[in-house]
Amino acid sequence: MLYPDGSLELVGNAKLDRRSPLARMVGYETDKQRTAKQEPPHIKLMQQLELVDREPGSDQGNLRWYPKGVLIKRLLEEKVGRLVRSAGAMEVETPEMYDYHHPCMEKYLARFPARQYRLLSGDKPYFMRFAACFGQFLIASDAQISYRHLPLRLYELAHSSYRREKSGELAGLRRLRGFTMPDMHTLVGDLPQGLEEFGYQYRLSMEWMDSLGVPYEAAMRAQQEFFDENRDFYTGLAKLLGRPMLLELFDRRYAYFITKFEFNVVDTQGKAAAMSTVQIDVENGKRFNIEYVDHDGSRRHPYVLHTSLSGSIDRNLYALLEHAAAEMARGAKPQLPFWLAPTQLRLLPVSSTHTDHCLKLAQTFAAAGFRVDVDDRDAGIGRKVRDGEKEWVPLLAIYGEKEAASGKLALRDRTGGQSELSPEALQTLMEERQGEEPHRPLPLPVRLSLRPKFYG
Incomplete structure (x- = not known):
């Protein structure tokens, strides 16, 4: 645990109220049990309110949205779009499927295999995107970029994205196979600029979460050496949050990021679900041959921040409905903002x-x-x-x-x-x-x- 005063404590030694959202999130992260044993209450609510429902004519985890649900979805999309545009992001649009054997994709997928939907066009294999990374990286690799343009932010409302999650993990709006992800990628010249942008986007994410009126907790992950070098920075983030956060430190990187945070909501079943997230990627600038011209004329690969200030739009409705279900359990009238x-x-x-x-x-x-x-x-x-x-x-x-x-x-x-x-x-x-x-x-x-x- 990382506390606002900068102190650290092993999770096993932390004296947390077992009923608190933070303790339940910690339990979920340490237990690693992702399968839903019973139907979460938001499913019945989304059906009774005529917002969203299962679609028996499609694959599991791909839902039908009724008019009232579409309205809520579009309003959330517009709000997050406003937020990223106010932060200086440039909006783009990219394809939903990509060549499985494209050199950059093949390297990425070999290192980080994901649960993909795959398809053939003739005899050529493609996969459906599970994020907007690929399209935005390819745009950036073809662009002429100067250090003066950094930080450079590209944004897409990835409508839709696909991830073939295990059937036992699918649970209403919490985890889907087809979803809408507001996805922003920011190019930065070095790690100091990356940390500055990381802090800025952390504050924007707090603004988003606070506007929903849903309780949330923070989880931070960082490579040990990087954390030690920037401990004051992390303490500042905990202080800004005003409460303890879960901290995972790792000696060797197991993914492309050197650090990331997530704001999580904890539902009525004690399941934590990530909403806002930002990651500092130290690999894909080189992997996708993205370059910028530095002040001395040399060509360099930028670092990349992967960001969703809101998390998936679908999951935001899940968070709102689960919060309403918790209010109902306490005897209060459920309501949406x-x-x-x-x-x-x-x-x-x-x-x-x-x-x-x-x-x-x-x-x-x-x-x-x-x-x-x-x-x-x-x-x-x-x-x-x-x-x-x-x-x-x-x-x-x-x-x-x-x-x-x-x-x-x-x-x-x-x-x-x-x-x-x-x-x-x-x-x-x-x-x-x-x-x-x-x-x-x-x-x-x-x-x-x-x-x-x-x-x-």
């Missing part, structure tokens, strides 16, 4: 005579950038409230004769409490909760009576 809620406000007309006004209000709120629907079904108000609760709609607003007379809506807030608000005050409330987060329109018809049922 307001900006990710498929319906942010549902208007509940008391009778059919109030439906037209609710539809006009919905149109006004939608024009202001919010996702608002109207429960126009022939059902009692109690049923409409219960159904809104089951869908985790954050705001339910009742409109009937009383509300028509007062000019205010009877609001039920999922975060707690009831109130009466004018449409203007309600819009102000939604603006405060939305903040500067990305927004997209409602993914389904405004009228609930016009919606198909995708699950159950």
